Amino acid sequence: MVEWTEQERSIINNIFSNLDYDDIGPKALARCLIVYPWTQRYFASFGNLYNADAIKTNPNIAAHGTKVLHGLDRAVKNLDNIKATYAELSVLHSEKLHVDPDNFKLLADCLTIVIAAKLGNAFNPEVQATFQKFLAVVVSALGRQYH
Amino acid sequence: MLYRASRAALICPVPPSRMGVTCGGRLNLSRGNLQSPSDSGRETEREADMSLTDKDKAAVKALWAKISKSADAIGAEALGRLVTVYPQTKTYFAHWPDLSASSPSVKNHGKKIMGGVTLAVAKIDDLTNGLLDLSELHAFKLRVDPANFKLLSHCLLVVIAAMFPNDFTPEAHVSMDKFLCNLALGLSERYR
Numbered sequence: 001m002v003e004w005t006e007q008e009r010s011i012i013n014n015i016f017s018n019l020d021y022d023d024i025g026p027k028a029l030a031r032c033l034i035v036y037p038w039t040q041r042y043f044a045s046f047g048n049l050y051n052a053d054a055i056k057t058n059p060n061i062a063a064h065g066t067k068v069l070h071g072l073d074r075a076v077k078n079l080d081n082i083k084a085t086y087a088e089l090s091v092l093h094s095e096k097l098h099v100d101p102d103n104f105k106l107l108a109d110c111l112t113i114v115i116a117a118k119l120g121n122a123f124n125p126e127v128q129a130t131f132q133k134f135l136a137v138v139v140s141a142l143g144r145q146y147h
Numbered sequence: 148m149l150y151r152a153s154r155a156a157l158i159c160p161v162p163p164s165r166m167g168v169t170c171g172g173r174l175n176l177s178r179g180n181l182q183s184p185s186d187s188g189r190e191t192e193r194e195a196d197m198s199l200t201d202k203d204k205a206a207v208k209a210l211w212a213k214i215s216k217s218a219d220a221i222g223a224e225a226l227g228r229l230v231t232v233y234p235q236t237k238t239y240f241a242h243w244p245d246l247s248a249s250s251p252s253v254k255n256h257g258k259k260i261m262g263g264v265t266l267a268v269a270k271i272d273d274l275t276n277g278l279l280d281l282s283e284l285h286a287f288k289l290r291v292d293p294a295n296f297k298l299l300s301h302c303l304l305v306v307i308a309a310m311f312p313n314d315f316t317p318e319a320h321v322s323m324d325k326f327l328c329n330l331a332l333g334l335s336e337r338y339r
Contacts, residue, residue, distance in 0.1 A: 034317035035324055036160060052318050106160060109301060113320065116305045117312035125231035125248040128305060132232055 002137050004079050011130040015115065016076045021069040022062075024118065028111040029065035030056050036106045042099055068107070075138050083141045090145035101143035108135040159197065159297070159328035197325055204271050206322035211268050213314050214307060221306050222261030223254035228302040229295075236295055264303070267330045278333035286337040293338065296331035303327065 004012075033040050034052045043049060046060040055061060071089065078085040093099045112132060116123045123131075199207075214221065227248030230237050243252040263281055270277025285291050304323065308315045315323075 031317045031320065035321040037321075056317070102160075112301075113304055113308045113315075116309040117315060120309050120312070123305075123309055125228045128228055129232040 002080075002082070008130045008133070009079060011127055012076055012079065012134050015119075015127070015131060016073065019069070019115075021073075022066050024111075024114055025065035025067070025069035026062035027065070028107065028114045029061055029068060030058075031114060032107045032110040033061065035110060036103075039103050039106060042097065042103075072138065075134070075141075079134075082137050083144060086138070086141040087145060090142050093142060094146040101139075101146055104139040104142050108132075108139055111135065159331070197328065199271065199322075199325055199329055203322040203325050206319055207268060207271060207326045210307075210311075210314060210319045210323060214311055215265065215268075217310060218261040218265060219258045221303065221310065222257035222259070222264075224248075224257065224306045224310075225299060225302040226257035226260060227253050228305065229299050232302065233295075233298045236298065239289075239291060239295075260299075264330070267326075267333070271326070274329050274333040275336055278330070279336065282334050282337040285334050286339075293331065293335040296327075296334060300324070300327035300331060 033043065033049060033055050040049050043061065043064075046064070047058055048054040049058065049061075074085055075082045093101075112128070112135065115131065116128070119127075230240065230246055230253065231248050237246050240246055240252070240256075243250065245252060247253070266281070267274060267278060304315075304320065304327070307323070308320075
């Protein structure tokens with residue numbers, strides 16, 4: 001059972017309530033596909049991923065990035081029950097999408113960097129620690145139902 | 148050779164499909180290591196290391212030119228984040244009175260570390276040899292677990308993104324990430 005302090009809850013809610021999901025989601029996913037190109041294996045049907053510019057302007061990737069961020073939103077709204085909240089999503093990623101769970105960490109790292117770029121100094125060490133704790137819990141929950 | 152690949156995997160992200168090739172293909176232990184060590188070793192190293200292309204080196208140097216004036220601040224910030232986000236890293240600094248991100252000891256040491264990164268940029272064409280002295284320091288004196296290099300690399304990238312959001316494009320990011328991976332490998336060269 002993950003324990004969250006009041007400060008951690010406030011930090012997480014603050015970050016997400018000030019986030020433009022349509023901007024940050026696409027940026028994080030595109031960055032993941034560019035920085036860790038093997039992750040493109042899951043997006044073979046998404047169209048042109050031939051180079052960084054193609055990835056950055058690909059509308060299917062952008063839409064999916066937004067979708068991923070809305071998925072994170074579910075965790076934000078259920079901080080005390082992330083494992084149960086993500087049980088179905090975990091099964092989906094394992095049974096249907098066949099995503100290697102190591103990739104979740106790669107996307108999480110890219111999201112951290114995109115948020116750091118957006119928030120600048122406001123993304124101080126304590127905020128970073130809290131955000132990464134949140135993402136670690138999410139990543140763990142998403143990998144939970146793999147067998 | 149297997150050692151080199153597994154060391155690389157410890158330090159850098161290994162693409163799942165490549166892990167299959169390195170372990171099941173060239174390093175098939177059931178056949179006994181029949182390939183000539185120099186050839187398969189180099190190829191295995193290239194696969195596991197994801198070595199720097201000319202494009203990567205150019206990207207790293209271009210980014211460095213923009214950020215190097217702030218090297219001290221970047222180092223201080225990165226180390227401060229390391230000990231805050233990954234508290235287990237504080238074990239290496241138990242002799243400092245103040246381990247908060249803002250402490251003078253942390254800031255000074257961050258500066259020193261960035262000196263090492265600056266050196267690595269200058270030696271980018273031959274990191275293994277260029278970092279031999281530093282590797283010996285880390286291996287025999289400091290004995291920092293190489294897994295921590297990955298953590299500090301991540302913190303460096305976060306700080307660069309926060310301070311230089313417009314310059315830290317995805318293209319610059321991938322080259323910088325590869326560079327830091329190769330730097331970490333160079334640092335761990337002398338460990339065993």
